[in-house]
Amino acid sequence: MAVLSPPKPAPDSQRTAKRIALNQRRGKWDVKLSPYLYISPFFILFAITGLFPLVYTAVVSVHQWHLLTGQGEFVGLQNYVDVFGQPNFWKSLRNTFSIFLLSSVPQVLIAIVLAALLDANIRAKTFWRMGVLLPYVVAPVAVGLIFGRLFADQYGLINEVLGYVGIEPVRWHADVLASHFAISTMVNFRWTGYNTLIFLAAMQAVPRELYEAAIIDGAGRLRQFVSVTIPQLRATIIFVVITSTIGGLQIFDEPRVFDPTGLGGADRQWMTITMFLYDIGWGNQKNFGRAAAVAWILFLIIIVIGMINFFITTKISSSDGAQAKAKARKNSRRAR
Known part of the structure; x- marks a missing residue:
């Protein structure tokens, strides 16, 4: 077969x-x-x-x-030792932290408030949002020149207005704190609108059920903002704080053009670390080794402060967010 x-x-x-x-x-x-x-x-x-x-x-x-x-x-770490031995380095470090605190903290707070106002039911929302972003697109050199004239010691508009209300003229280019305040005002003018739109986008992504539960619980608009909106902006607040920290510690344009000489004042009273780096590398010393050392010192400072900001904001926002979610669940059960 x-x-x-x-x-x-x-x-x-x-x-x-x-x-x-x-x-x-x-x-x-x-x-x-x-x-x-x-x-x-x-x-x-x-x-x-x-x-x-x-x-x-x-x-x-x-x-x-x-x-x-x-x-x-x-030369090993000799460039770092030389940098630490220069008095202008410590002045620039002090000025950088002072301007950073005077600009970053108010900038974030004002941006959150403006974003909340833009998120409300107001007329001409597009117009106001474009108006908030307009300072960001202006060249920083132009902003520095304009504000440098506004804060002029003798013929500045700010001192003229202060004179009308009986206040003595402020030496914006001579006093340390006054110069830091003027420069931080420029920084806030440029970057507040940018951070406002970031917060606004985050606010529009907040679930409306949370606001409805808060309204049922009898919360007013201020209470909703504090107990619902702020905790829900956890990730956005962390992002804005870290980016503001990085940008604030590297500030260069505004203090550079605040005075025609661009050296940070007669006594270097508003010279920042980046200006000090520029002065070492391309100024009188022309020493790239020391300038690179300053750059790495600034990099390590930014890393440390950024990590501190991250852990602090994460801890605060996570605790607030957990409380808000628990309260929202309780209110939704009560509503049912």
């Missing part, structure tokens, strides 16, 4: 099966690799324009490196 062998598949069906299997394997690899390919341009650009300069600056900071003669011998 003859044994019948199974029929062989046609060549076309074999090729079709192989093609399907190959497409399936390609599909698996595409699912695994495509997300990384989509985000790879950012990391490639970051490695070229961000990571490499950061590492190279660390190399420059441990060498003698003059603007004209180039790289010299290896």
Whole structure:
């Protein structure tokens, strides 16, 4: 009795099966690799324009490196020691923290309040939102020149107004605290509107059920803002605080153009760390090694303060957010 062998598949069906299997394997690899390919341009650009300069600056900071003669011998941490030994460094550090506190803290608070007002039912919302963002698109040099004239010591508009109400003229370019206040006013003018729109976008994403539950509980608008809106802005507040910290500690344009000389005042009373870095690298010293050391000191300061801000804001906002969610659940059950 003859044994019948199974029929062989046609060549076309074999090729079709192989093609399907190959497409399936390609599909698996595409699912695994495509997300990384989509985000790879950012990391490639970051490695070229961000990571490499950061590492190279660390190399420059441990060498003698003059603007004209180039790289010299290896000196280790001597550039850092030289920087710490200069009185202008400590002045610039004091000025940077002072201007940072006078600008960042009011900036975040005012931005949250303005965002709440823009989120309310007001007329011409688009007009007011564009008006809030307008200072951000103005060139920082133009803002610095305008405010430098407004805060002029002798013929400034601010002192003229103060004179009408019987207040002695303020020496905006001579007194330390007055100059810091004037520069922080410029920073707040430029960046408050930008942060306002960030907070506004976050407020519009807050679930309206939370406000309805708060209204049922008898909460007014102020209570809703404090107990519902603020806790729901947890991630946004952390983001704005960290970005404001990074930008505030690197402030350069406003103090640079606040005075025509651009040196931070006669006694360096408003010279910031970035201005001190510029003065060391391209000023009288022309020492790139010390300038790179200042850059790394500033980088470490930003990292430390940013982490402190992150942990503090996370702890505060998480506790407030948990309380608000628990209260909202309780109110929703009561409403049912």
